[in-house]
Amino acid sequence: MRIFMTGASGWIGSAVVPQLLQAGHEVTGLTRSDSSASALETAGVTPLRGGLDDLDVLRSGAENADAVIHLGFKHDFDNFAASGRTERAALEVFGDVLQGTNRKFLFASGIAGLRAGGVATERDASPFKGPDAPRGGSEELALSFADRGIAPVSLRFAPTVHGAGDHGFTAVLVQVARQRGVSAYIGDGEHRWAAVHRDDAARLVGLALEKAPAGTVTHAVAEEGVPTREMAKAIGDALNVPVVSISREDAAAHFGWLGGFFGTDVAASSELTRELLGWQPAGIGLLADIVENYAGPVQLKTAS
Numbered sequence: 001m002r003i004f005m006t007g008a009s010g011w012i013g014s015a016v017v018p019q020l021l022q023a024g025h026e027v028t029g030l031t032r033s034d035s036s037a038s039a040l041e042t043a044g045v046t047p048l049r050g051g052l053d054d055l056d057v058l059r060s061g062a063e064n065a066d067a068v069i070h071l072g073f074k075h076d077f078d079n080f081a082a083s084g085r086t087e088r089a090a091l092e093v094f095g096d097v098l099q100g101t102n103r104k105f106l107f108a109s110g111i112a113g114l115r116a117g118g119v120a121t122e123r124d125a126s127p128f129k130g131p132d133a134p135r136g137g138s139e140e141l142a143l144s145f146a147d148r149g150i151a152p153v154s155l156r157f158a159p160t161v162h163g164a165g166d167h168g169f170t171a172v173l174v175q176v177a178r179q180r181g182v183s184a185y186i187g188d189g190e191h192r193w194a195a196v197h198r199d200d201a202a203r204l205v206g207l208a209l210e211k212a213p214a215g216t217v218t219h220a221v222a223e224e225g226v227p228t229r230e231m232a233k234a235i236g237d238a239l240n241v242p243v244v245s246i247s248r249e250d251a252a253a254h255f256g257w258l259g260g261f262f263g264t265d266v267a268a269s270s271e272l273t274r275e276l277l278g279w280q281p282a283g284i285g286l287l288a289d290i291v292e293n294y295a296g297p298v299q300l301k302t303a304s
Contacts, residue, residue, distance in 0.1 A: 003209075004061040005029045006052065006090075007071030007108070008045055009036040011168060012161055015202035016069070017043050023206060028061060030072060052086050055093050062097040067104040067209060070094065071155075073135070078257075080134065088136030095141075100149040106208055109139045109156045111194055111221070111268040112261070119224055120268040122156075122217045143215055151214035155205060158221045159266045162286050163198035164293040170286070172258050174235055174294045183236035184246045184254055189229025191265040196222040197283025207277040218273045222281035225267030234290040 003020055007013040008029025020027050021044050028046040031037045037047035050057030052072050062068050070090070074083040091107070098105055113127055113134070114120035126139040133140075145152045160170045177183040196204075201220040208218050229245075236243035251259035273279055284292070 001066040002026045002064065003028070003067050003069060004048070004065035005045075005069045005071065006058070007073070009039055010071060011166065012108075012157065012198060012201055012205075013069075013071045014039075014043070015198050016071070016205045017045055019202050019206035020069075020209070021045075023210070028065065030057070030061060052090050055089060058090055058093045059097055062094050065103075068094055068098065068106070069205065069209070070105070070107040071205075073108060081132070084134060084136035084138075085131070086136075087138050088131050088141065091136070091138055091141050095145050095148065095150065098145070098150045102149055102151055102214075104151045104153065104209060105142065105145060106153045106155055106205065106212075107138065107142050109135070109154045111156050111158055111219070112264065112266045114268065117265055118267070120219075122219055122270075122272040143217075146215040153208050153212040153214075154217040155208060156217060156219050156221075156268070157201060158194040158196040158219075158223075158268065159261070160193055160195045160286060161198050161201050161220070162195060162289050163283070164289075166198070166294070169258065169261070170231070170290065170294065173231065173255075173262065174239070174290070176255055176258070177232075177235050177239055177241055180254065182242045182244045183232045183239065184244050185229045185232035186246060186248055186251050186259075186263040189232065189245065190227055191263065192225025192227055192267040193231065193286075194221045194224055194266055194268040195226050195286035196220045196281060197289065200279075200281040200283045204273070204277065204279050207279050211277050216276070218277070219268055219270040220273075221268045221270040222283065223286060224269055225265075226286050228262060230287060231290065234287040235294070238291050238295040 031047045032051045040047045114124045130137045
């Protein structure tokens, strides 16, 4: 198939690309910079210049594709509402282009907020609805495309998609610990984060493209919930710094924009996804990965 991808040069997307190429697909990837375009070409991807705000470019990419995989997102935590508006506008374009074609539309979503204090499953509907919701209510909108002759598949990624070279949430926690000289967790640290290794997440995307029916919700989750206290301990072990508890009141001052999120319980199951797709995570666990791969220099960047 000819596949158009957003986020093809990002953390997850750059691991998905080899999966698609090995399966014999042709991939065109959205890219904003010369360096990303060069990296895509080296990887065997045809670059299409533009960003998520360039709706005409998105339209062109989707029109010339047999399937669309939308992994890109503008992670602007200073104006998350604007990021949501960008996301919704992009989805509306993809919906218009793909309507009536029965083509696959895979899109990134998340686990957070699905079931507070419990283990979320693929059957839990997203509570984020409407254009003013987080991420622009993207999952509700995209799944509704099934009624318009499109085959949408939600890719709900664990809050930490980890691995060597990570520049996401776990890498931010490591950076904060390095800067503060302590590795902290919030309160008793019993709240949990689901986790998945990047390579396992990439394999799931390839399997979802191949096997997932229209309207499917998948969970890219290998570990249902790692207590944040244990995450902090692994970071402390990796950096050889003390591990401490801080209050929720002090979380924002200590962690910055990540403080509120690190104090939430984000546990999830992937049992239904494994049964449907035959997906079996095989990567290293989060805690071992932190100790082995997160003690070096942290290079953070905005996902493309």
